[in-house]
Amino acid sequence: MPELPEVEVTRRSFADRIAGATVRAARLGKPLRWPLGVAPEALVGQRVRSVGRRGKYLLVEMDRGWLLVHLGMSGSLQFAPALPPPGPHDHFELDTSQGLLRLHDPRRFGAVVCVPSLDHARAVQLLGGLGVEPLEAGFDPVRFHQALRQRRAPIKQVLLAGDIVVGVGNIYASEALFSAGIRPTTRADRISGPRAARLHAAIVQVLQRALAVGGSTLRDFVSADGQSGYFQLDTMVYDRAGQPCRRCATAIRTIRQGQRSTYFCPLCQAR
DNA sequence: AAGCTGTCCTGAAAGC
């Protein structure tokens, strides 16, 4: 499932190639998570200025607004001069002078939303509540600790909420907590400064490593077949229930937190 | 305000 590293790799794979292109047509498939918000024809004639990213949203900057693209959990993008006819799971297409951008999303948790330049409220609604970017300078260990001290919920769920730091999904939350030696059920406000600093470093390291791996395994994520693109994850705890911890050989345990699976090592993550 | 729960969707895997 696309988490921050996959989204960033996707962005890099087509941002330069689509920049400057003029939209010739836009097509919708079955409904996605949210409606597009405008008639597809409203995009025709606009040029693509750039492709940025905020959290797990891709921000396609157009002449008169932004296209916010979210890959949900099963979405992927392709951008190529030409593509085969759309299949039953291709739910958005942007035909441009430089190629065809296509969203393939079998489970339709993804979304493409057009936010006109003037609709500031809509932009705030979609992006306003997001936390800091974990791979940018604003993600600071001291401020991270201060933010955690305001929260009584289990640290795993606080990370997932995304309002302190974005981009840490279910997989990387478990992985980062293992790396920092913190039990996922620990109340966020009970984590000391030094331990928060360790978690901060673990989040950065886990995401950066995934991004580096993605750079090699996902080089043609967008332009190629779209099937083999997902990360081949080599995890320490995620999806390893009952298997021996790679550090101490204790059996990895799984629990449910907020209807989501959490994995941890009971020995390496004692508290 | 913060923190719960339910909801959306569909393919894969497990269970009967």
Added chain:
DNA sequence: TGCTTTCAGGACAGCT
């Protein structure tokens, strides 16, 4: 073998 059930995931609405 074939049918039914469960599970996975991100993020929001609507509660308490």
